[in-house]
Amino acid sequence: MSESVNGVVFFMLAFATIGGALMMLATRNVVHAAYWLLETMLATAGLYLLLSAEFLALVQVLVYAGAVSVLVLFVIMLTLRRRSDAIRPFEPGLGGAIVAALFLGAVYLALTRFVAPAVEMPATAPGVVEFGQIMFTEWALPFEIASLVLLVALVAAVWWSREGEDR
Amino acid sequence: MGYVVLIPLLPAIAFAALAPLPRSVRNRALGVAVAAVATSLALSVAAFLAVTTEAGHGADVAYHASVVFAHAGSAELGFGLLVDPVSAVMLLVVTVVGLGVQVYSLGYMHRDERRGWYFAVLSLFTAAMLTLVLADNFLQLYLAWEIMGLCSYLLIGFWHEQEAPRRASIKAFLTTRVGDAGFAVGLLIMYATTGSFAYDTVLGGLAWAPGAATAVALLFLFGAMGKSAQFPLHVWLPDAMAGPTPASALIHAATMVAAGVYLVARALPIFEASGVALTVTLVVGSVTALLGGLLAAVQHDIKKVLAYSTISQLGYMFMALGVGGFAAGMFHLVTHAFFKSLLFLGAGVIIHAAHTQDMREMGGLARHLPVTTGTFTIGALALAGIAPLSGFFSKDEILTVLLHEHQYVAFGVAIAAAFVTALYVARLWFRVFTGPVQSEGLREGHAEMLAPMVVLAAITVALGFASPAFGEFVAHHGEWPAPLMALTSTGVAVGGLLLGWFIFGRRSRVLNTRVIKQRTGPLYDVLVQKYYLDLTYDYFIVQPYARLASGLWRFDAGVIDGVVNGAGALWRQVARLGALVDARAIDGVVNGVGTAVRSAGDRVRRIQVGRVQVYQGLMAGALLLLMTWVIVKGA
Amino acid sequence: MTVGLPHFMALSAVLFSVGLYGVLTRKSTIMALMCLELMANAVNINLVAISRFVTPAEMTGQFFAVFSMVVSAAEIGLGLALVIAIYRRRKTVELGAMEELKG
Numbered sequence: 001m002s003e004s005v006n007g008v009v010f011f012m013l014a015f016a017t018i019g020g021a022l023m024m025l026a027t028r029n030v031v032h033a034a035y036w037l038l039e040t041m042l043a044t045a046g047l048y049l050l051l052s053a054e055f056l057a058l059v060q061v062l063v064y065a066g067a068v069s070v071l072v073l074f075v076i077m078l079t080l081r082r083r084s085d086a087i088r089p090f091e092p093g094l095g096g097a098i099v100a101a102l103f104l105g106a107v108y109l110a111l112t113r114f115v116a117p118a119v120e121m122p123a124t125a126p127g128v129v130e131f132g133q134i135m136f137t138e139w140a141l142p143f144e145i146a147s148l149v150l151l152v153a154l155v156a157a158v159w160w161s162r163e164g165e166d167r
Numbered sequence: 168m169g170y171v172v173l174i175p176l177l178p179a180i181a182f183a184a185l186a187p188l189p190r191s192v193r194n195r196a197l198g199v200a201v202a203a204v205a206t207s208l209a210l211s212v213a214a215f216l217a218v219t220t221e222a223g224h225g226a227d228v229a230y231h232a233s234v235v236f237a238h239a240g241s242a243e244l245g246f247g248l249l250v251d252p253v254s255a256v257m258l259l260v261v262t263v264v265g266l267g268v269q270v271y272s273l274g275y276m277h278r279d280e281r282r283g284w285y286f287a288v289l290s291l292f293t294a295a296m297l298t299l300v301l302a303d304n305f306l307q308l309y310l311a312w313e314i315m316g317l318c319s320y321l322l323i324g325f326w327h328e329q330e331a332p333r334r335a336s337i338k339a340f341l342t343t344r345v346g347d348a349g350f351a352v353g354l355l356i357m358y359a360t361t362g363s364f365a366y367d368t369v370l371g372g373l374a375w376a377p378g379a380a381t382a383v384a385l386l387f388l389f390g391a392m393g394k395s396a397q398f399p400l401h402v403w404l405p406d407a408m409a410g411p412t413p414a415s416a417l418i419h420a421a422t423m424v425a426a427g428v429y430l431v432a433r434a435l436p437i438f439e440a441s442g443v444a445l446t447v448t449l450v451v452g453s454v455t456a457l458l459g460g461l462l463a464a465v466q467h468d469i470k471k472v473l474a475y476s477t478i479s480q481l482g483y484m485f486m487a488l489g490v491g492g493f494a495a496g497m498f499h500l501v502t503h504a505f506f507k508s509l510l511f512l513g514a515g516v517i518i519h520a521a522h523t524q525d526m527r528e529m530g531g532l533a534r535h536l537p538v539t540t541g542t543f544t545i546g547a548l549a550l551a552g553i554a555p556l557s558g559f560f561s562k563d564e565i566l567t568v569l570l571h572e573h574q575y576v577a578f579g580v581a582i583a584a585a586f587v588t589a590l591y592v593a594r595l596w597f598r599v600f601t602g603p604v605q606s607e608g609l610r611e612g613h614a615e616m617l618a619p620m621v622v623l624a625a626i627t628v629a630l631g632f633a634s635p636a637f638g639e640f641v642a643h644h645g646e647w648p649a650p651l652m653a654l655t656s657t658g659v660a661v662g663g664l665l666l667g668w669f670i671f672g673r674r675s676r677v678l679n680t681r682v683i684k685q686r687t688g689p690l691y692d693v694l695v696q697k698y699y700l701d702l703t704y705d706y707f708i709v710q711p712y713a714r715l716a717s718g719l720w721r722f723d724a725g726v727i728d729g730v731v732n733g734a735g736a737l738w739r740q741v742a743r744l745g746a747l748v749d750a751r752a753i754d755g756v757v758n759g760v761g762t763a764v765r766s767a768g769d770r771v772r773r774i775q776v777g778r779v780q781v782y783q784g785l786m787a788g789a790l791l792l793l794m795t796w797v798i799v800k801g802a
Numbered sequence: 803m804t805v806g807l808p809h810f811m812a813l814s815a816v817l818f819s820v821g822l823y824g825v826l827t828r829k830s831t832i833m834a835l836m837c838l839e840l841m842a843n844a845v846n847i848n849l850v851a852i853s854r855f856v857t858p859a860e861m862t863g864q865f866f867a868v869f870s871m872v873v874s875a876a877e878i879g880l881g882l883a884l885v886i887a888i889y890r891r892r893k894t895v896e897l898g899a900m901e902e903l904k905g
Contacts, residue, residue: 006805007804007805010805010809011805014809014813017813017817018813018816018817018820021817021820021821021840022820024824024836024837024840025820025823025824025828025837030830030832030833033833033836034836037836037839037840040817040840040843041843044843044846044847047810047813047847047850048847048850051810051850051851051853051854052854053850053853053854053861053864053867055864056846056850056864056867056868059868059871060871063871063875064839064843064871067875068839068875068878071878071879071882072832072835072836072878072882074882075832075882075885075886076832078886078889079832079885079886079889079895081893088829088830088833091827091828091829092827093823093826093827093828095784095826095827096780096784096822096823096824096825096826096827097823097827099784099787099788099791099822099823099826100787100819100820100822100823100826101819101823102791103787103790103791103794103818103819103822104815104816104819106791106794106795106798107794107815107818107819108812108815109798110794110797110798111808111811111812111815113798125854125858126858126859126861130861131861131864134860134861134865135865135868139865142865142869146868146869146872146873149872149873149876150872150875150876152876153875153876153877153879153880154879156880156883157879157880157882157883158883159883160880160883160884160886160887161882161883161886161887778897778898778900779834779897779900780825780826780827780834780897783825783826784826787822787826
C-alpha cells in the first residue's frame with residue numbers, strides 16, 4: 001500500500017524551482033535576482049508540502065522567504081551607491097559552467113547506478129505533532145546547540161557590521 | 168553515593184564560574200574557588216568513610232557509575248566514576264592539599280592583580296586531578312591528564328610578563344608532551360589488542376600477551392616519566408619553579424607529578440604481565456632517585472633544592488612500583504604529597520620574608536619565623552626519613568619491599584639516596600635557619616598562609632602511624648616496619664644529617680664572612696685560622712663531591728637538556744658538511760636543482776591566486792574527481 | 803506517471819549544479835551568497851525527500867534539514883554582515899577586489 005505523489009504538481013513545482021534558479025542567474029539586476037531567489041524558496045516550500053513535511057514548509061517560508069530574502073535585499077540596498085549599480089554585466093563564466101555541468105553529469109551517473117532503496121512512497125507520514133514530540137525528546141540537545149549557534153551568529157553579525165572604529 | 172560526581176564537578180564549576188568574569192569581579196570572588204574545594208574535601212571524606220566501611224565487607228569497589236558517550240564497535244567510550252580504596256585515598260590527598268594551597272594562596276597572592284585567574288586555574292587543575300583519580304577507564308584518565316598538562320602550563324607561566332616563567336612553561340608543556348605522546352600510543356596499542364579502555368576489562372582477568380603487555384606498559388611508563396619528571400624527562404620540573412610557589416606545591420605534591428605515579432600504580436597488572444616493564448620501572452626509579460638527590464645537594468635556589476628532591480622522591484615511588492610494591496609506592500606518594508606541599512608552602516613564606524630564593528643570601532630565619540621554622544623542620548625531617556614522621560614509615564616500606572624482592576642493587580641505591588636526602592635536607596636547613604641574619608625586615612607569613620602549613624605538619628606527624636592500616640586498606644596487607652630495617656634507615660638518615668651539619672651547619676658561619684668580620688673585628692683572623700679545618704673538609708669532601716655533583720648537573724643541563732639542541736647542532740654540522748661538498752663539487756648540480764625547485768614553486772604558487780572562486784572551483788573539481796572515482800569503483 | 807525518490811534527487815542535483823555554477827561565476831559577493839543558499843536548499847530537498855521515502859516514521863532527514871537551515875541562516879547572516887564590513891572599508895562588494903591571499 002503506497003501513496004503516490006501527484007505528478008502534475010511535482011513537475012509544476014520543479015519547473016518553478018529550477019526556473020526560478022535559472023532566472024536568478026540570468027537576470028542582470030541584483031534586486032531582481034533576490035526576488036527570483038524568493039520565488040525559488042517558495043516553490044521549495046511547496047515541494048516540502050508534497051513530501052508531507054508541513055513544518056519544514058512553514059519554516060522554509062518563514063526563514064528563507066521571510067527573513068533571508070529581506071536580509072539580502074537590505075544588504076543590496078545598503079551596498080548600492082547608485083540605482084544603476086544594481087545592473088550588472090552578464091557573466092557567462094565558461095569554466096564554472098563546465099565544472100557545474102560535469103558535476104551534474106557525475107551526479108546523474110551516480111543516480112543511475114545506485115538505485116534508491118525505496119521508490120514507492122510509504123503511505124503513512126507522521127504529522128506536525130509527532131514531529132514536535134520527536135524534536136523535543138530525541139533531538140532536544142542538538143536543538144539547544146542550534147539555538148546557541150544562532151545566538152553566536154547573531155552576536156557576531158552585529159559585531160562585524162557595527163559602525164565605528166576600524167577593525 | 169551519587170554525590171561522588173560532585174567532587175570533581177565543584178572545582179570545575181568554580182573554574183567555569185570564575186573564568187568568564189571580568190578581572191575586577193573575579194579578584195573579589197576567590198571565595199568561590201576555596202568553597203568549591205572545601206566542599207569537595209568534605210565529600211571526599213564522606214566517600215573515604217563509605218569505602219572504609221565497605222572494605223570491611225570484602226568489597227573493594229564502593230561505587231562505580233558510568234555514562235556511555237559513544238559506541239565504537241563493541242567498545243563503549245564513557246565517563247566513569249570509580250571509588251575504591253586507592254582512589255578514595257587519592258581524593259583525600261588531592262582535596263586536602265588543594266584546599267591548603269588555595270587557602271595559602273589567599274595570603275600569598277593577595278596583591279597579585281591576576282589572582283582571580285590564578286584561582287580559577289588552580290580549581291581547574293584540582294578538578295582535572297580529581298577526574299583522573301576517579302576515572303574508571305584509561306581514556307578518561309588520559310583526558311584529565313592532558314587538561315592537567317594545560318593547567319600546569321598556565322600556572323608555571325603565570326607571570327608570563329617575565330622571560331623565565333614563559334620559557335619554563337613552554338619547556339614543561341613540551342617535555343611532558345613528549346611523554347604524553349608515548350602514553351597516547353600506548354593507549355592505542357592497548358585498544359587495538361584488547362578492544363577496551365576500561366579498568367575492569369584491561370586490568371582484571373584479561374590474559375595479556377607478554378609482547379603487547381610490554382609495549383603498552385613501557386609506553387605508559389614513558390608517559391608517566393614525563394608527567395612525574397623521571398630521568399631523563401625530568402628537566403622541566405626544576406624550571407617549573409618559575410611559577411608561583413603555592414602552584415609549585417600543588418604541582419609537586421598532589422596533582423601533576425602524582426598523576427604519573429598513579430598511572431603506573433593503576434596499570435601495575437599490565438606491568439606485572441610484562442615483567443620487563445617492571446624492571447625498566449625499577450631502573451628508571453633508581454637512577455632518578457640517586458641523581459635527583461645528588462643534584463638537589465648542589466643547588467643554591469631553595470625551590471630548586473625542593474624540586475630536585477621531588478624528582479628523587481618520585482624515583483623512590485617508581486622503585487617501589489618496579490618491584491610490584493603497590494602499597495609502598497602509593498603510601499610514599501601520599502606521605503610525600505603532604506610533607507612536600509608543606510615544604511613548598513614553607514619555602515613560599517621564606518622567600519616572601521627574605522626577598523630572595525638564593526640560600527646563600529639567607530640565614531638565621533629561625534628566630535624571626537617561629538611557626539614557619541617549626542613546620543618546615545617537621546617537613547624536612549619527614550623528607551629525611553626520621554622516625555616517627557610519615558616519611559620514615561613510607562621510605563621504610565619501600566626499603567622493605569625492595570629487600571623482600573631481593574633487589575639488592577636497588578636497595579643499595581635507595582640507601583645511598585636516603586643518605587644524600589638527609590645530607591641536602593641538613594644543608595638546606597642550616598643554610599636557611601641558622602647562622603647570621605642577612606635580610607632586613609623579616610616577617611612571619613599571614614595567618615592564611617600559616618594555617619595550612621600547621622595542618623599539613625600535623626598530618627605529616629600523624630600519618631606515619633597509619634602505615635599498616637594503609638597497607639591493609641589498599642592491598643590487604645600491612646605491617647609495621649621491622650625493627651632492624653627501621654634502625655638501619657634511621658641510622659642512615661641520622662648519619663646524613665650529621666654529615667650535613669658537620670659540613671654545612673658550621674660552614675655557614677664561615678661563608679658569611681662579611682657579617683662575621685663586621686661583628687668580631689680582630690677576632691676574625693683567629694676564626695679563620697680556627698676554621699682552617701673547614702678548608703680541609705672543603706677540599707677533600709665538599710669539593711670533590713661538588714665537582715661530582717656539578718659534573719652530574721652539567722651532564723643534566725648539557726646532555727639531557729641539550730638533546731634537542733644537540734640534534735639541531737648535529738644537523739647543522741651535517742648541513743655545513745653538505746655545504747662544503749656542495750661548494751666544491753656539485754655546486755652547479757645543486758644550483759640547477761634549486762632553480763628547478765624554485766620555478767616549480769613559482770608555478771605551483773599560481774594556484775594561490777587569492778580569489779575565493781578559484782578556490783571554490785578547485786574544491787568542486789576535487790569533489791568531482793572523488794565522485795568519478797566512487798562511480799568507477801562502484802561500477 | 804509516478805513520481806518517486808529519483809525524481810526528487812534529480813531535481814535536487816539540477817538545483818545544486820545551478821547553484822554551483824552561480825557561486826563559481828558571479829563576481830558580486832551578494833550573488834555568490836545567494837547561490838550558496840540555493841545549494842543549501844538543494845541539499846535540504848534531498849534530505850527531506852530521502853526521509854519521506856526511506857524513514858518516514860523517524861523523520862530523521864527532516865530534523866537534519868531543520869539543523870541545516872539553522873546553519874545556513876547563521877551563515878547568510880554572518881556572510882552579509884561581512885559583506886557590510888568589507889563594503890564599509892573597501893566601498894565595493896566585488897569578490898575580485900579581495901585577493902590579499904594571493905601567494
